[in-house]
Amino acid sequence: MTDETHTASNADSGHPPGLMDKLVSLAKRRGFIFQSSEIYGGVGSVYDYGPLGIELKNRIQQLWWREMVYRYPNIVGLDAGILMNPEVWVASGHVGAFTDPLVECRSCHRRFRADDLPQLEAGEPEAQQCAVCGTTGKWTDPRQFNLMFKTFMGVVEDDAATVYLRPETAQGIFVNFRNVQESVRQKVPFGIAQVGKAFRNEITPGNFIFRTREFEQMEMQFFVAPGTEDEWFEMWKERRMRWVETLGIRPERLRFHRHGPDELAHYCKDASDIQYRFPFGWQEFEGIHNRTDYDLGRHQEHSGKKLEYFDQPANRKYVPYVIETSAGLSRTLLVVLADAYDEEEVGGQQRVVLRLKPALAPFQAAVFPLVKKDGMPEISEKLADELRGPFNVLHDITGSIGKRYRRQDETGTPFCLTIDGQTLEDETCTVRDRDSLEQTRVPLSGVAAWLGAAIGGAGPDS
Ligand code: ATP
Numbered sequence: 001m002t003d004e005t006h007t008a009s010n011a012d013s014g015h016p017p018g019l020m021d022k023l024v025s026l027a028k029r030r031g032f033i034f035q036s037s038e039i040y041g042g043v044g045s046v047y048d049y050g051p052l053g054i055e056l057k058n059r060i061q062q063l064w065w066r067e068m069v070y071r072y073p074n075i076v077g078l079d080a081g082i083l084m085n086p087e088v089w090v091a092s093g094h095v096g097a098f099t100d101p102l103v104e105c106r107s108c109h110r111r112f113r114a115d116d117l118p119q120l121e122a123g124e125p126e127a128q129q130c131a132v133c134g135t136t137g138k139w140t141d142p143r144q145f146n147l148m149f150k151t152f153m154g155v156v157e158d159d160a161a162t163v164y165l166r167p168e169t170a171q172g173i174f175v176n177f178r179n180v181q182e183s184v185r186q187k188v189p190f191g192i193a194q195v196g197k198a199f200r201n202e203i204t205p206g207n208f209i210f211r212t213r214e215f216e217q218m219e220m221q222f223f224v225a226p227g228t229e230d231e232w233f234e235m236w237k238e239r240r241m242r243w244v245e246t247l248g249i250r251p252e253r254l255r256f257h258r259h260g261p262d263e264l265a266h267y268c269k270d271a272s273d274i275q276y277r278f279p280f281g282w283q284e285f286e287g288i289h290n291r292t293d294y295d296l297g298r299h300q301e302h303s304g305k306k307l308e309y310f311d312q313p314a315n316r317k318y319v320p321y322v323i324e325t326s327a328g329l330s331r332t333l334l335v336v337l338a339d340a341y342d343e344e345e346v347g348g349q350q351r352v353v354l355r356l357k358p359a360l361a362p363f364q365a366a367v368f369p370l371v372k373k374d375g376m377p378e379i380s381e382k383l384a385d386e387l388r389g390p391f392n393v394l395h396d397i398t399g400s401i402g403k404r405y406r407r408q409d410e411t412g413t414p415f416c417l418t419i420d421g422q423t424l425e426d427e428t429c430t431v432r433d434r435d436s437l438e439q440t441r442v443p444l445s446g447v448a449a450w451l452g453a454a455i456g457g458a459g460p461d462s
Contacts, residue, residue: 013253016343019279023337024208026352030411032056032337032362033209045205045212047330052411055362055392057216057333060247061195063359064218064327067243068193075191075220076184080172082197083153083163088171091302092295093267094148094164101142102203108133113204114142147200149213165199170324172196173221174295177307177320181223188309188320189232191222195329207280209330216329223320225311226293229269232323233290237272240288240325244274247332248357249339253277257284267294274327276335285335286327293319336360340412346437354412355435358455363413365451366394368404370420379444380419383429387448391455409434415454417447 016022027033032053036046049057069077089095101114110132114120119128126137149165152158166172173192180192195218205211224232237256245251259271269292273284296319300307308317340354358364367384369376377397384395394413396404401418408416418430428441431450442450 013277013279014250015279015338016341019338019341020208022352023334023341026341026354026410027053027208027337030407045202046214047209047212052362053333056336056356056360057329059360059362060332060336061216061218061329063247064243064329065193065195067246068191068218068220068325072191074186074189075193075222076180076186078173078176078180078192078194079196080169080176080194082166082199083151084166084171084175086163087302088175088299089148089164091298092171092174093298094167095146102145103142104140105130105133105135106138106140107135111203116204145201145203147202149199149201166197167200168198168326169194169196169217169219170221170295170326173219174299174322175303177223177296177299178305181309188311189222189224189228191220193218193220195219207278209334210278210280210283212330215331218327218329218332220325221291221295222323222325223296223309224323225314226318226321229290229292229321229323233270233288236323236325237288240286240327241274244286244332247336247360248355249276249335253339255282257282265289267291276338278334278338285331286325289324289326291322291324293321295322296320351406351409353409353434356412356414358414361412361414361455362392363394363408363411364391364455365415365417366396366404366408366413367417368396368401368419370401370418372397374421374424376419376423379423380417383417383419383444383447387451390448391451405432415451417442 030052031050034048034050035042036048037043065077069075102111103114103117103120104111108130110130117128119125120139125139128139129136130138148167150162151165152161153163154161173194176192180186181190196216197214198217199214202211202213205213222232222236241254241256244254253276255275257273257275259268259273264271268289270290272288274286275282275284296307300319307319309320310317336356337354340356342353342355344351344353365387367380367387369380381395384393387393396407405416414434416432418432420430422441423429423444427444429444429447430439431442432439
């Protein structure tokens with residue numbers, strides 16, 4: 001991990017050239033990520049996760065849940081509805097202020113976020129060039145644009161029936177603060193964690209799944225006593241960075257970015273992003289925010305329901321402060337993919353390999369017969385069946401063994417188990433390691449235990 005004074009340019013970020021295009025193509029070819037409604041020409045910036053993508057997404061989510069819920073006795077889970085009473089979004093400030101200033105190029109009519117255009121921000125629109133058509137200085141005045149998707153509840157499409165698709169999961173946690181605290185008798189400090197969909201009508205989505213209109217968040221709101229928030233903020237920053245590093249992300253491509261006064265949301269006392277060095281620059285994929293007592297305070301005011309906490313030992317009542325850890329699940333998945341993608345030459349041939357941490361890989365192992373004869377396919381099928389359940393394994397009999405290895409390298413499968421001539425003699429199989437390419441032999445009867453240990457102690461389901 002570096003701090004943000006790290007100044008190396010993107011060119012030496014170490015990613016293979018053209019990485020984003022390569023990722024998009026691999027993701028489709030190997031069943032990770034597809035464009036939504038592709039057969040109809042797609043829909044703007046929504047993606048579908050294919051058989052391998054959902055595995056990778058589930059693994060990241062499970063590891064996050066284990067870290068954030070199971071590890072701490074004072075953090076519990078929640079799954080709130082996507083649709084909420086519209087007053088929630090008035091109280092949170094999203095109805096009034098969840099807006100981006102939007103400008104349009106008068107020449108090609110493409111729209112941009114004004115804060116993405118440096119000359120415009122500096123008050124010199126005449127010097128700002130359009131990145132799409134190249135025209136300089138032909139901009140409309142900025143217009144505010146609300147990022148929330150609206151829909152209608154019930155049969156009448158009028159203002160009274162307007163509801164919103166939630167733009168963040170956090171509010172579902174705040175409005176349930178009392179329900180959770182009282183029902184499971186948590187004492188401050190304690191946290192509520194949630195993973196779920198969020199929707200934002202982004203003006204400039206892009207960079208594949210980096211910024212999409214439908215995405216998933218993994219958020220945890222930690223309620224603390226006023227006066228202790230700075231300490232907890234530092235603690236959560238450190239814990240979150242440590243966890244990100246356990247995903248196997250290269251530390252030199254990670255850093256904190258602390259918000260300056262001009263970036264800080266008005267309700268935030270402090271905020272730090274965890275950024276990754278993407279091929280398109282350093283960008284946030286998780287934020288740690290000191291949100292003060294703004295959220296519970298606003299909901300208390302708007303709902304008229306008391307959201308104070310009575311601290312018995314201290315004999316005082318207060319509205320808790322909140323430290324939030326807010327990560328994008330889909331964006332973290334992009335970090336994992338970008339960091340794992342590698343190309344190298346092996347035996348004079350180019351190989352693409354996803355160096356995913358074994359515990360994250362969609363398949364923990366692939367099982368092959370060396371050839372389709374001498375009873376090898378039957379033995380490999382039986383081995384695959386024995387491993388299925390605790391592990392996600394693939395049985396593949398098509399193509400040359402070399403081709404089968406390459407396919408698994410591209411999908412990040414850490415181990416390939418091959419049934420070969422020697423298996424028929426001594427009931428062992430060849431285990432080929434994705435990264436080192438080393439081959440060892442393991443007895444068929446010991447493969448499950450061996451695999452469990454090799455992927456980090458246990459199967460993905462344990
Ligand atoms: P950005 O400035 O990139 O739009 P943000 O500061 O609005 O992000 P938050 O509201 O703090 O983001 O959301 C927390 C996390 O949710 C982000 O760090 C990111 O990982 C994820 N996220 C936010 N918007 C999107 C999006 N449109 N697509 C995918 N992930 C998103």
